[in-house]
Amino acid sequence: MAHVPLPYKAGHQRQSRQAWHHNGKSRHERGYGSAWDKQRLAILERDQYLCQACLSQGRITSKGSIGEDGKPVHLHVDHKTPKAKGGTDAPDNLQTLCGPCHEAKTAEDQGHRQRARIGSDGWPEGA
Template identity: 40%
Template sequence: MSIDRLRGRALQRQRERVWLRDPFCARCGVITTFPSGFELDHKVALANEGTNDDDNMQVLHHECHEAKTNEDMGYTPKVATGLDGWPVDEPEQPVDSLRRRTARWKRVAKG
């Protein structure tokens, strides 16, 4: 049996309740901003018989939510390889203070 996801005003009210209860990212512990600085995450997925109760919800940054989803789905991160085919360490990219860190697909879509 699958439970439907919340949508619309009910979802927005729940986002506010859960964020007011604990505004810190459950994965990295950094404070999030309301309303667009976080995603609401099911601790136990609806597909795994989780519920939409506030107790089953947590606040995660967009990047943390993407990483948790990848782990939950069993995806492994891509390893960068050099021209010789051996793995290489990826250089850290400087964070542009004017540009928010967003998911890769959002950056691609905006150009």
């Protein structure tokens, strides 16, 4: 009898990665329920839907901005001091970040370094 491979489901890898990343807990079990949704909206409004990291570097990245890859940029509410390192949900510990800045900060928080982005002039940005 011939071996017939099962069809690959694109979502399976993402689901298993999310389960590992969140230790199998739902967003509500991790403290991100309806109260967080309200607080998140308050932080986005406080920060006027602008990425605070981009703003500090003289760039404006807002809700609806288009990224360098041509796709819409999503905004995240980030813990300046991660909850895993003793941070709280207090408003002064929260900031609005665009997806790329949030990824970079999370990587840095976890001890990883990200490569500098290369500008259209061929030099690293921010150098």
